[in-house]
Amino acid sequence: MVQFQHFSNPAIGELFYFTIVALQKLILLILSQNFGVISHWLIVNSHLDIFVSPMINPNFYWKKFDNY
Known part of the structure; x- marks a missing residue:
C-alpha cells in the first residue's frame, strides 16, 4: 500500500x-x-512517470521495490 503524506x-x-x-x-x-x-510514447511515458511520482510522494519508488 502506497501512502501519500501530502494529503x-x-x-x-x-x-x-x-x-x-x-x-x-x-x-x-x-x-x-x-x-x-x-x-517514442513508451520512452516518454516512462520518463514522465519517473519525474511525476517523486513530486507527489518521494518515497513512492522505495516502497515499490519493498517486496523484492
Missing part, C-alpha cells in the same frame, strides 16, 4: 496520483496515434 486523506492522494498517470497515458497515447510512434 490529509490517503485515498485523495492516491486518486490524485492515478488521475495524473491516467491523463499522461491518455495524452501520450493520442499523440502516438497522431504521429504513429509507439516506441
